[in-house]
Amino acid sequence: MDAIEMIKERRSVRKFKDEKVNRETMREIIEISRWAPSWANYQIARYTLVDDEATIAKLASDGVKGFVYNMKTLQNAKGVAVLSFVKGKSGTFDQAKRDMVKEGLSEDHAPIWEAFDAGIACQTFCLAAHAKGVGTCIFGVIDEDSIAQAVNLPKEETVAALIVYGYEEGAHVKPTPRKEVDEIMRFI
Numbered sequence: 001m002d003a004i005e006m007i008k009e010r011r012s013v014r015k016f017k018d019e020k021v022n023r024e025t026m027r028e029i030i031e032i033s034r035w036a037p038s039w040a041n042y043q044i045a046r047y048t049l050v051d052d053e054a055t056i057a058k059l060a061s062d063g064v065k066g067f068v069y070n071m072k073t074l075q076n077a078k079g080v081a082v083l084s085f086v087k088g089k090s091g092t093f094d095q096a097k098r099d100m101v102k103e104g105l106s107e108d109h110a111p112i113w114e115a116f117d118a119g120i121a122c123q124t125f126c127l128a129a130h131a132k133g134v135g136t137c138i139f140g141v142i143d144e145d146s147i148a149q150a151v152n153l154p155k156e157e158t159v160a161a162l163i164v165y166g167y168e169e170g171a172h173v174k175p176t177p178r179k180e181v182d183e184i185m186r187f188i
């Protein structure tokens with residue numbers, strides 16, 4: 001699939017066929033996702049792929065703060081990726097590199113770089129899935145602690161987002177509006 005087409009035609013999919021995506025396809029999607037760039041190439045993103053119905057039901061009841069819209073999407077979902085990241089790495093350097101930064105790194109900014117890495121990983125996953133014919137929808141309205149508990153997330157990781165995935169039911173979602181180029185761009 002052409003890259004421009006892939007970017008422009010990816011949509012948030014919220015209606016799924018009653019068909020699981022096989023694990024080999026999900027493995028291929030992660031194989032593509034791992035090429036996402038990351039701070040100092042630390043590759044902090046982790047993907048916990050849930051295709052077990054009981055765990056998906058638990059994520060619907062406990063993992064989305066009772067947000068009905070997300071609960072409804074999860075009711076027909078056959079797969080959910082818990083996107084997490086290893087804490088405390090992005091935004092930092094090991095000693096050798098730290099010495100190269102004259103004024104030091106802002107520790108306040110470190111959490112932003114973790115979220116930044118997770119965001120890039122998230123979009124890379126969604127685009128890779130789209131290229132493989134798998135629809136996705138990112139959830140930001142989530143209860144991170146309940147999700148971590150439901151999937152037994154390793155202690156050193158934090159939940160960044162849920163990404164519901166599956167084969168889209170019906171016609172592809174229509175394009176959502178976008179701001180005009182001149183509203184979001186300036187040259188200096």
Ligand SMILES: Cc1cc2nc3c(=O)[nH]c(=O)nc-3n(C[C@H](O)[C@H](O)[C@H](O)COP(=O)(O)O)c2cc1C
Pocket residue numbers: 010011012013069070073137138139140141142173176
């Ligand atoms: C950080 C983030 C959080 C989001 N959270 C939710 C969510 O909780 N529930 C939902 O249905 N969609 C969620 N979305 C999907 C957006 O609503 C969607 O991307 C946007 O409306 C543009 O539509 P498109 O993805 O089809 O292009 C989220 C998207 C992002 C990037």
